[in-house]
Amino acid sequence: MSAVVHDHGHAHDDHGHGHHGPYGGIMRWITTTNHKDIGTMYLWFSFVMFSIGGLMAVGIRLELFSPGLQFLDPDRFNQLTTMHGLIMVFGAIMPVFVGFANWQIPMMIGAPDMAFARLNNWSFWLLPFAATLLVLSFFMPGGAPGVGWTMYAPLTVQMGIGMDLTIFAVHLLGMSSILGSINIITTILNMRAPGMTLMRMPLFVWTWLITAYLLVAAMPVLAGAVTMTLTDRHFGTTFFNAAGGGDPVLYQHIFWFFGHPEVYIIALPGFGVISQVIPAFSRKPLFGYASMVYATSAIAIISFIVWAHHMYTVGMPVTGQLFFMYATMIIAVPTGVKVFNWVATMWKGSLTFETPMLFACGFLFMFTLGGFTGLVLSVVPVDIQMHDTYYVVAHFHYVMVAGALFAAFAGVYFWLPKWTGHMYNETLGKWHFWLTLIFFNMIFFVQHFLGLAGMPRRIPDYPLMFETWNKISSLGAFGMGLAQLLFLYIVIQTIRSRVPAPQKPWEGADSLEWTHLPTPVPYHTFEVQPVIK
Amino acid sequence: MKVSKLISALAALSTGLLALSASGSAHAIAWYFQTPASKMAAEIDWLHQVVMWIILVIFVGVFGFMFYACWAHRRSVGHKAEQFHENTTVEILWTVIPALILIMIAWPVTKVVIAQKDTSAPDLTIKVTGYQWKWGYDYLKGEGEGISFVSTLATPREQIEGKEPKGEHYLLEVDNEVVVPVGKKVRIIVTAADVIHAWWIPALGAKQDAIPGFLRDIWFRAENTGTFRGQCVELCGKEHGFMPIVVRVVSSDDYSKWAGEKKKALAAAADDPNKQWDVKELIARGEKVYAGICVACHQATGQGSPALKAPALAGNKFVVGAEQGPIDTVLNGRPNTAMQAFKQQLSDTEIAAVITYARNTWGNKASDVQPAEVKARRK
Numbered sequence: 042m043s044a045v046v047h048d049h050g051h052a053h054d055d056h057g058h059g060h061h062g063p064y065g066g067i068m069r070w071i072t073t074t075n076h077k078d079i080g081t082m083y084l085w086f087s088f089v090m091f092s093i094g095g096l097m098a099v100g101i102r103l104e105l106f107s108p109g110l111q112f113l114d115p116d117r118f119n120q121l122t123t124m125h126g127l128i129m130v131f132g133a134i135m136p137v138f139v140g141f142a143n144w145q146i147p148m149m150i151g152a153p154d155m156a157f158a159r160l161n162n163w164s165f166w167l168l169p170f171a172a173t174l175l176v177l178s179f180f181m182p183g184g185a186p187g188v189g190w191t192m193y194a195p196l197t198v199q200m201g202i203g204m205d206l207t208i209f210a211v212h213l214l215g216m217s218s219i220l221g222s223i224n225i226i227t228t229i230l231n232m233r234a235p236g237m238t239l240m241r242m243p244l245f246v247w248t249w250l251i252t253a254y255l256l257v258a259a260m261p262v263l264a265g266a267v268t269m270t271l272t273d274r275h276f277g278t279t280f281f282n283a284a285g286g287g288d289p290v291l292y293q294h295i296f297w298f299f300g301h302p303e304v305y306i307i308a309l310p311g312f313g314v315i316s317q318v319i320p321a322f323s324r325k326p327l328f329g330y331a332s333m334v335y336a337t338s339a340i341a342i343i344s345f346i347v348w349a350h351h352m353y354t355v356g357m358p359v360t361g362q363l364f365f366m367y368a369t370m371i372i373a374v375p376t377g378v379k380v381f382n383w384v385a386t387m388w389k390g391s392l393t394f395e396t397p398m399l400f401a402c403g404f405l406f407m408f409t410l411g412g413f414t415g416l417v418l419s420v421v422p423v424d425i426q427m428h429d430t431y432y433v434v435a436h437f438h439y440v441m442v443a444g445a446l447f448a449a450f451a452g453v454y455f456w457l458p459k460w461t462g463h464m465y466n467e468t469l470g471k472w473h474f475w476l477t478l479i480f481f482n483m484i485f486f487v488q489h490f491l492g493l494a495g496m497p498r499r500i501p502d503y504p505l506m507f508e509t510w511n512k513i514s515s516l517g518a519f520g521m522g523l524a525q526l527l528f529l530y531i532v533i534q535t536i537r538s539r540v541p542a543p544q545k546p547w548e549g550a551d552s553l554e555w556t557h558l559p560t561p562v563p564y565h566t567f568e569v570q571p572v573i574k
Numbered sequence: 575m576k577v578s579k580l581i582s583a584l585a586a587l588s589t590g591l592l593a594l595s596a597s598g599s600a601h602a603i604a605w606y607f608q609t610p611a612s613k614m615a616a617e618i619d620w621l622h623q624v625v626m627w628i629i630l631v632i633f634v635g636v637f638g639f640m641f642y643a644c645w646a647h648r649r650s651v652g653h654k655a656e657q658f659h660e661n662t663t664v665e666i667l668w669t670v671i672p673a674l675i676l677i678m679i680a681w682p683v684t685k686v687v688i689a690q691k692d693t694s695a696p697d698l699t700i701k702v703t704g705y706q707w708k709w710g711y712d713y714l715k716g717e718g719e720g721i722s723f724v725s726t727l728a729t730p731r732e733q734i735e736g737k738e739p740k741g742e743h744y745l746l747e748v749d750n751e752v753v754v755p756v757g758k759k760v761r762i763i764v765t766a767a768d769v770i771h772a773w774w775i776p777a778l779g780a781k782q783d784a785i786p787g788f789l790r791d792i793w794f795r796a797e798n799t800g801t802f803r804g805q806c807v808e809l810c811g812k813e814h815g816f817m818p819i820v821v822r823v824v825s826s827d828d829y830s831k832w833a834g835e836k837k838k839a840l841a842a843a844a845d846d847p848n849k850q851w852d853v854k855e856l857i858a859r860g861e862k863v864y865a866g867i868c869v870a871c872h873q874a875t876g877q878g879s880p881a882l883k884a885p886a887l888a889g890n891k892f893v894v895g896a897e898q899g900p901i902d903t904v905l906n907g908r909p910n911t912a913m914q915a916f917k918q919q920l921s922d923t924e925i926a927a928v929i930t931y932a933r934n935t936w937g938n939k940a941s942d943v944q945p946a947e948v949k950a951r952r953k
Contacts, residue, residue: 109733109734109740111736115813115814115815116879119811119814183880183882183883184881187811188809196770196811199910201883290785330659330660331660354781355785355790356764356790358691362691363684366687373676374669374673380636384637384643385664387640387647389647389656390643390655390656391648391655392647393649405640409637413633420679421687421690422686425618426618428781429807490604493607494604494605494606497805499815500814500815502815503745505740505744506602549655
């Protein structure tokens, strides 16, 4: 039983605490090199950015509630859509999973901390500066850039100084991601406990290992694209200007060479969380562990050769269109394998539906829906009809929100007892799930209809036949925003709660943090390596 | 108890929404593709339906399994977990079968992709140029060759700002519609003058990004007459939502009539660049040009917009200074700003008029500019 190891670990911990505890107060957070503290900071940072990005979304939906211009002038509207996208992608969704990685990877592989502890501190502390630059751009002359989160040239050349701040913010965010990824790769490859072979690692660790490689490969490409934009703006280069021998479409090729792997950078860690949660609440081992690992690797590799499916309407040669269509369709196969494996894991299990499992089921159902609309969009002629319409907006929000965000919620409820030492309120958790599910679909399901009917994305005003769906969508957005206040309340209530959580609150959970570590986890864990048999 | 409460709450919500949608407008709720007006649009529609049905069947199948497990394999009904965790046969099957289904989809799609790209042997060729924020059309080849005009939003500002009720074709109406003959293959060459735009008519199944400095082409053949409307679909700055596209498809006879009249009208409207204009005439003409083009950035008050790097024209020393300064700026634009080169879009008279207007409005006072002076500065 685990109790033996647990006692040993605990005795050692008390010893450790006496000699080198953390600083008190704010200095603890500024100087910390502890993976748990840094994980906590990532999670709170991402919640703050999620709230800011969410407020922007509410602003967008407020303007779109009725046709005509009511609250925002078109320029401000473009700034909000741009910053909503950048903040949600780089400020909310990516950091939340790095937060999970920091907390969980050392505990799941039996390591005492991350490999490069000071680097870890630095990669977090780059983020608040990047976020400040992004938000500051609103207060510059000309405001934030109104170019869309994709920052297509040559519109970027027309923007004010806010564009430069955004470019520097993207540089910082990229640096942070690359440093974090190097840390994660090194930790996983070098610091596993004896007996924790690669093919015995929890799937969450596997998905992060693959994601970290994607980040190291993709983020420098984005940095290159925005740097070229910077020199086009200020130093007379013409990378994206035909008058000087450049090509605006070159920017799109570079951006999406980063951008498509980015989709999987966002999705894969979520897949990892779901692969921990579903077996735990099915009380049954994950079906097809090996094929899950291979499918994840296949998705990662193929994700580098599908980028131009975001660009079917730029006027590619027919062979280019066909190649990217076939490659995109192929990626549906390993993605399908993952969905089948998750369903097969639930099949003939012994299921219970606590909040993490509800979010996991919600993820499974709606992420698959988003995947299927992705298949619709892979078909070139159909995509040409729907490109840059609300159908695409609906599609990627099913992937990003119902996929990544739902997986993050599942993970938070799953590990919150371990992190805080207290149980969350199950009833409120379930309310949070159902409200989020209903309002999410209210916002985004109807946007499929808007897109089919021909409403372009990124417009502040629209023809009258789109009014009804926009009203429903906006009402959903207001509800979705309010429902997240409930989430904040649940988390604070859990932290302040006095009800202790057991070491293993989930009967079917079997990774090291549940079996080998007490609840709450001590500040230092695994100072003596566990041996996995 | 709980479930019934939830259901009644949902019922209340949906009643509210229905009431809301009924009160919204007299417009039918659009939720699917516009009725196809070309074979290409019809094929796109057909492909979409085929893929949707395949997806629907798989979706119901997979989640049938999931929901059945959620129902029948619950712990609360005493289901004991089995411990199986792999099955090679099943895993190979669910890799191979989806791959085969995808090949089945890819085959007919490939044929449509190739057909969509075939812009050879057109009956009529039109060049479309995207500007911030309007569309320019040049009839290059075929009947009507030489026709050239700019097409801008016709919806009045008052409707957009809610000061007037919105019309039937709110945001989907233009001053100059593109007119093409029915049943003829029309090749559209698409480009842009400043940033990327995208030209789209949903009912014709034709969409192409307009890329500054590059020419791309698409084609369509309208099957029936009628007016078809679309919007710019690539974010191109402030007025991106306000540059619609309207194509009117007419019979061959009507087209010939239109082309003849349009040519005559264009010739009549062409101003003699050597004519000496009266200042009042110039200002009146310039006001119209300003309201159609310059107002988007420089504002009706001439105060400009810092957000768009558009300086105030009121009290601007450059504007009221030496005449060649403003003439060159309007002719050639300012690099890296939305101030584009207007020498292609505007005639000498129009440029002279709008500069004279700007030099003598909002408290500005300066000499007038005559078309001949503009003509002299053209290089």
